[in-house]
Amino acid sequence: MYWAPRHIPEIALAVWQHIVLSVSSVAIGLVIALALGIVCARRPRLYAVALTITNIxxxxxxxxxFAFLIPFFGLGTKPALIGLSSYCLLILLRNIVIGLRNVSPDILDAADGMGFSPRQRLWRIELPLAVPLIISGARIALVTVIGIATIAAFIDGGGLGTIILIGIDQEYPEKILVGGLLTALLATIFDFTLTWAERALVRWR
Known part of the structure; x- marks a missing residue:
């Protein structure tokens, strides 16, 4: 009984591993989706292909x-990061492209009239105006990944899934409950924080 109070360091380590795994995966996915989204925003056919692949x-x-990645990358954090980053791409790519396409043509015409180059217009006008939608995509992706990251325990990826998996193996309900509740709490905290950031950015815009 009362396993959790006697294993605070172990639980804290699992929480930290889960946060690092989830946030790193979304950050990697965001970099890839941003590069892909910038290219796809003005190319409908390429966007359709990218959307189909990420949806699959x-x-x-x-x-x-994760099982498919094991023969190529083995067990541990690396296949977990690759798998979780891949799950982010659909959500992030869609929001980035929508954000870039929703910039008013009048604003783009005004930027062209001021002599902005396409690169300057992208970095100084289009991306800043698309930031609220990009943050929204990152929020959805992060909440999704926090849940999926529990499965990474099956490939030795660490995190709260390890506590849940051990609890299942040992038929120890308290471990399962602790792992599940902390995962839900992490998702709620990040959802609230990024929702606040998104609203603040919308007001700033």
């Missing part, structure tokens, strides 16, 4: 995707 990845069951 997104619907693959997480355990199956």
């Amino acid at each position: 990845i997104f619907v693959i069951p997480s355990l199956a995707l």
Whole structure:
């Protein structure tokens, strides 16, 4: 009984591993999706292809995707990061492209009239105006990944999923409950924080 109070350091380490794994995956996915989104925003056919590929990845069951990566990258954090980053791409790419496409043509014409180059217009006008939608995509992706990251315990990826998995193996309900509740709490905290940031950016814009 009362396993949690006697294992605070172990739980804290699992929480930290879960945060690092989830945030790192979304950060990697955001870099890839941003580069892809900038290219796809003005190319509908390329965007359709990219959307189809990322959608196919997104619907693959997480355990199956991790198992597919094991022969190439082994067990541990690396395949977990690759798999979780892949799940982010659909959400992030869609929001980035929508954000860039929703910039008013009048604003773009005004930027052209002021002599902005396409690169200057992208970095100084389009991306700043698209930031609220990009943050919204990052919020959804992060909440999604926090949940999926529990499955990474099956491939030795660490995090709160390890506590849940051990609890299942040992038929120890308290471990399962602690891991599940902390995962839900992390998702709620990040959802609230990024929702606040998104609203603040909308007001600033």
